[in-house]
Amino acid sequence: xxxxxxxxxxxxxxxxxxxxxxxxxxxxxxxxxxxxxxxxxxxxxxxxxxxxxxxxxxxxxxxxxxxxx
Numbered sequence: 001x002x003x004x005x006x007x008x009x010x011x012x013x014x015x016x017x018x019x020x021x022x023x024x025x026x027x028x029x030x031x032x033x034x035x036x037x038x039x040x041x042x043x044x045x046x047x048x049x050x051x052x053x054x055x056x057x058x059x060x061x062x063x064x065x066x067x068x069x
Contacts, residue, residue, distance in 0.1 A: 001052040003062055006040045010069040016043060018052060020060040 007013070013034065016027040031050045032043040041064060044050035054060045 001054055001060070003043045003052070004040055005062075005064065006038060007034075007064070007066070008068065009039055011039065011066050012069065013041065013064060013066045015063075015065040016041070017063045017065075018060055019063070020054060021058055 013032075016032055018025045018027070027043060027050065031045065031048040032041055033045045034041050043062070044052065052060065
């Protein structure tokens with residue numbers, strides 16, 4: 001799974017996590033990218049080597065924490 005989300009202008013990401021079947025995974029800045037022009041976050045980026053796997057009949061929640069200026 002690759003997630004792309006356009007964030008509100010002025011939103012600064014402070015943390016990114018996923019929760020699948022109660023297991024929390026925290027991603028660091030090398031795992032995702034943010035397009036500065038569109039403020040679009042993409043997780044994971046190809047060069048990070050990170051994968052997001054969602055098992056059958058499971059739900060994964062992506063949490064993007066941050067601040068708004």
